[in-house]
Amino acid sequence: xxxxxxxxxxxxxxxxxxxxxxxxxxxxxxxxxxxxxxxxxxxxxxxxxxxxxxxxxxxxxxxxxxxxxxxxxxxxxxxxxxxxxxxxxxxxxxxxxxxxxxxxxxxxxxxxxxxxxxxxxxxxxxxxxxxxxxxxxxxxxxxxxxxxxxxxxxxxxxxxxxxxxxxxxxxxxxxxxxxxxxxxxxxxxxxxxxxxxxxxxxxxxxxxxxxxxxxxxxxxxxxxxxxxxxxxxxxxxxxxxxxxxxxxxxxxxxxxxxxxxxxxxxxxxxxxxxxxxxxxxxxxxxxxx
Amino acid sequence: xxxxxxxxxxxxxxxxxxxxxxxxxxxxxxxxxxxxxxxxxxxxxxxxxxxxxxxxxxxxxxxxxxxxxxxxxxxxxxxxxxxxxxxxxxxxxxxxxxxxxxxxxxxxxxxxxxxxxxxxxxxxxxxxxxxxxxxxxxxxxxxxxxxxxxxxxxxxxxxxxxxxxxxxxxxxxxxxxxxxxxxxxxxxxxxxxxxxxxxxxxxxxxxxxxxxxxxxxxxxxxxxxxxxxxxxxxxxxxxxxxxxxxxxxxxxxxxxxxxxxxxxxxxxxxxxxxxxxxxxxxxxxxxxxxxxxxxxxxxxxxxxxxxxxxxxxxxxxxxxxxxxxxxxxxxxxxxxxxxxxxxxxxxxxxxxxxxxxxxxxxxxxxxxxxxxxxxxxxxxxxxxxxxxxxxxxxxxxxxxxxxxxxxxxxxxxxxxxxxxxxxxxxxxxxxxxxxxxxxxxxxxxxxxxxxxx
Numbered sequence: 019x020x021x022x023x024x025x026x027x028x029x030x031x032x033x034x035x036x037x038x039x040x041x042x043x044x045x046x047x048x049x050x051x052x053x054x055x056x057x058x059x060x061x062x063x064x065x066x067x068x069x070x071x072x073x074x075x076x077x078x079x080x081x082x083x084x085x086x087x088x089x090x091x092x093x094x095x096x097x098x099x100x101x102x103x104x105x106x107x108x109x110x111x112x113x114x115x116x117x118x119x120x121x122x123x124x125x126x127x128x129x130x131x132x133x134x135x136x137x138x139x140x141x142x143x144x145x146x147x148x149x150x151x152x153x154x155x156x157x158x159x160x161x162x163x164x165x166x167x168x169x170x171x172x173x174x175x176x177x178x179x180x181x182x183x184x185x186x187x188x189x190x191x192x193x194x195x196x197x198x199x200x201x202x203x204x205x206x207x208x209x210x211x212x213x214x215x216x217x218x219x220x221x222x223x224x225x226x227x228x229x230x231x232x233x234x235x236x237x238x239x240x241x242x243x244x245x246x247x248x249x250x251x252x253x254x255x256x257x258x259x260x261x262x263x264x265x266x267x268x269x270x271x272x273x274x275x276x277x278x279x280x281x282x283x284x285x286x287x288x289x290x291x292x293x294x295x296x297x298x299x300x301x302x303x304x305x306x307x
Numbered sequence: 308x309x310x311x312x313x314x315x316x317x318x319x320x321x322x323x324x325x326x327x328x329x330x331x332x333x334x335x336x337x338x339x340x341x342x343x344x345x346x347x348x349x350x351x352x353x354x355x356x357x358x359x360x361x362x363x364x365x366x367x368x369x370x371x372x373x374x375x376x377x378x379x380x381x382x383x384x385x386x387x388x389x390x391x392x393x394x395x396x397x398x399x400x401x402x403x404x405x406x407x408x409x410x411x412x413x414x415x416x417x418x419x420x421x422x423x424x425x426x427x428x429x430x431x432x433x434x435x436x437x438x439x440x441x442x443x444x445x446x447x448x449x450x451x452x453x454x455x456x457x458x459x460x461x462x463x464x465x466x467x468x469x470x471x472x473x474x475x476x477x478x479x480x481x482x483x484x485x486x487x488x489x490x491x492x493x494x495x496x497x498x499x500x501x502x503x504x505x506x507x508x509x510x511x512x513x514x515x516x517x518x519x520x521x522x523x524x525x526x527x528x529x530x531x532x533x534x535x536x537x538x539x540x541x542x543x544x545x546x547x548x549x550x551x552x553x554x555x556x557x558x559x560x561x562x563x564x565x566x567x568x569x570x571x572x573x574x575x576x577x578x579x580x581x582x583x584x585x586x587x588x589x590x591x592x593x594x595x596x597x598x599x600x601x602x603x604x605x606x607x608x609x610x611x612x613x614x615x616x617x618x619x620x621x622x623x624x625x626x627x628x629x630x631x632x633x634x635x636x637x638x639x640x641x642x643x644x645x646x647x648x649x650x651x652x653x654x655x656x657x658x659x660x661x662x663x664x665x666x667x668x669x670x671x672x673x674x675x676x677x678x679x680x681x682x683x684x685x686x687x688x689x690x691x692x693x694x695x696x697x698x699x700x701x702x703x704x705x706x707x708x709x710x711x712x713x714x715x716x717x718x719x720x721x722x723x724x725x726x727x728x729x730x731x732x733x734x735x736x737x738x739x740x741x742x743x744x745x746x747x748x749x750x751x752x753x754x755x756x757x758x759x760x
Contacts (some may be wrong), residue, residue: 057416058441138590144527144581145594164582164735252586254732269413270724272437 044285050278057272069279079280081255082263085170089259090238093174097234098227100178101185106219108186109193119190123183130180134247137176138163141248166256169249173257177244181237185230192226193219224303232295236288260284367399368654371425375411375639377404379611380480383674387667391658398654408434408639412720419443419646426647427655429639430476432467433723436715439475444642447474450656456663456681464663464680467712468640476640477659480671481678482608483634483703483710484539486510486624489617492601496520500622507544507569507629510602514579517601528579529602530595531734532570533588534726536604536626538635538713541566545630549714549722549751556755558722559741559748562630567733567740575736585734606637607703610676614697623699625706632709638677669693678703718755725750 051069053062073079104122108115125133140147141162149159162168196219204214220227242261245251251258251266258266260280268277376384381404388400405414408431415438418424430438438444451457451474457465464478490500496517503509514528522528532540541548546562549555557563573580581600584591595603596616604626613621626634641659643652661667665683672679673693684690694701713719729747732738 056441057419058438058443138587142583142590144525144583145599161582161735163586166737249586250727252728252731253735254728254737266724269417270409271721272416 047278047281047285050274051282052279053275055274057274065275069273069275070283073276073279073283078255078258078263082258082260085255085257086239086259089170089174089241090235092171093178093238094231094234096174097178097181097185098230101182101189101230102220102223102227104182105186105189105193106215108190119183119186122186125180126183128180130243131247133176133180134244137172138248141172163249164253166253169253169257173241173244173248176248177238177241180244181234185234188230189223189226192223196222228295228299228303231299232292235291235295239284239288239291367397368651369399369401370427370651370655370658372400372402372427372429372641372655372658373405373411373415373425374402374429375405375407376429376480379615380608380675383611383671386674387662387670388658390667390670391661394661395654395657398657400658409724412437415443422646424644424646426651427641427643427658429479430642431639432476432478432481432637433713433715433719435476435640435642436470437717437720438642439470439473440717443645444475445645445647445652447477447643447656447659448472450474450660451477454656454660456660459665459681459683460663461680461682461707463636463707463710463712467636467715470715476642477663478638478640478680479659479662480608480638480675481636481680482535482606482638483636483678483706484536484604484626485607485610485702485706486602486604486626487595487613488513488602488622488624489595489598489600489620490622491598491620492517492521492526493622496601504602504624505628507540507627510627511569511573511577511579514573514602515577518577518579521601525599527581527594527600529573530591530600530604531574531580531582531584532604533584533591534723534730535606535635535637537567537570537726537730539604539626540570540629542633542635542711543627543629543631544569545633547713548726549716549719551712551714554714554716554718554755556722556748556751558751559745564741564744566629567730567744570730571734571736571740574734582735585731608638608675608677610697610700610703611674614676621699623702625702634706634710635713636710637713672700673697676700676703678707716755717758718751721754721758722751 050062052064052066054065054069055062108119108122139145141149143149143159143161143164146162148162153159160168162172200218200222201214204218209217240261241259242265245257245259245262246265249257251262261284264277264280264284267273267280372388374384384402388402392398392400403425405411411429411431412434415424415428415430430444435444447468456477460478464481467481468474468476468478486504488504493500493502493513497520498513498516502513504513510529516528517526518528538548541563544562544566546560546566547557548563550557574582574585581591581594584594591600591603592605592609594600595605596613598617598620607623610621610623625632641662643655643659647655662671663681665681665687668679668681668684669687669689671677672684673689676697679685679690725747729738729743733740733743
């Protein structure tokens, strides 16, 4: 009996941790999403699907969904593409490669709030460094954080810059796992550099790409700190991504029911996207050469 | 039990300084005897220390106090708390800075279900209604009625802490918006220090001159008005956002729309205000303090910080009186949580009362520029010295005859949270003021109904 229980005892601490910090909050959110609550009173009347109906009928929700999808569609390929290219150039074990890997990775371990505060000044319209340089070379002063289109791009660039180092490190690990013989064979066959990259490197690094794709899409849908510090969802909702809207509804307007409904929708959306990616891309991922 | 352990147990259990204690232990070795003696001493010291700590913890009541003051204002508050604790050694005020007014509301609201709330809390004067109406705050009326302090408070200070006749907060940091300008920038732009700044046209003319003369040096004419200043400018245009008496939504009143149109024109049409301040109010304030903005409108509570930054170049004027002279009373008061035990509430009220006392209020006024709320503080040496040595600190006091309390119903919090987006859309030219404000007024009315005001 004890022998049978032993494995469960070993995994119990982790399972308890996951239950307390993941599953119980998910179930609590589910429960709160069908109630009306503002934190202040013990009463949480059951309102059925009203929170979902109100959310789906609001322009803010659809705007946030649109902005988040645009952010993900633009930032994920940019991140992964740049990371793969840079990683392929930093494969060699030289001093400069190691230094550059460290330099690229540094933003990943830097406080997001600090990054966001610094970049909000870098991109300030009248007093920012970017516009100061543009002004020196005779160009105008774009309103980076006040123009609805530019503000989203600024967030994409800053987020990509921050995440790039992590993606590069993972890609380097993936690229190093590709057997050298395949490159030698391609060279013998007279393969050009670009063709080798397209036909050997990209297919064989697919497991890494797939992993990073899943992670980066989830991250793109959950981006919050950079948005909240740099734009607070502005100007006028132009960068109001789903988690920022969730925070605003929950902790700005204190509508916990509606905030929880949004959290549930986000959860379903992410699970759906993961399944979709698995269906479309999963079959194209080769784990062996 | 092994003999050594038996001896140790005897040591630990032996009554301290009991005459039998030394005879109980038969220790064969000198070293062991020394060790046991040290252990005994350590136990005795520990017991004494524990008793001392325990008795002091029992004697002092701790009041957890959440507030919104850092830097210059935070230093002044710490000074007030220290003098309160010196006068009340049985009360310890455990202060915690939690961010700005918005952060405070968010943190307090999140803390309530988690039962991690303070005992006393600073709440912005238009937003405490949310908590009062939900029975989160203690009704302070019995405390205030029994406190001689009530006779010493200015009428405005007594009024802003009450909802439907019940007192929920005692004002601590009251303010009105004022108009600040940088004397050095004015002089360099060829403007006299006495340049009239009474109407919207006056302010715009001065801002245009600064922008034209010094824009190439990276200096803006005026800072984009923050939310408190926006409210003040609407009032000076003879309107309101929400009627403080009837709670009617006035966001789409023609004079409100006109005021917003003028404010937005500073950024989008005349380009005398940096758009940076539209999306980030803190950035606007920082730029003024860095000497990059000529004129700025903000709370008198920022006087201390601005004075520190600009020194004698800081000039303070009343807010413009465009159609009428009328300014909002802002700032915050201290409320006490209904969930705190009675003895802690009593101790918290002693602090609340002290914070509004002449002595504390004088320190606060002199250090920060917030309005005096206690009539008796006016005659104290600290106040007199501040009035004499800090020109402009009295501007807000002089505005009091036309200062008014604002609506503080539940919907105000909702309205203020959403107003930022509406302002941004107008100021950055994405929506017309009348269209945006009419929509916003409708939404606010719906929310008002939903909230059951």
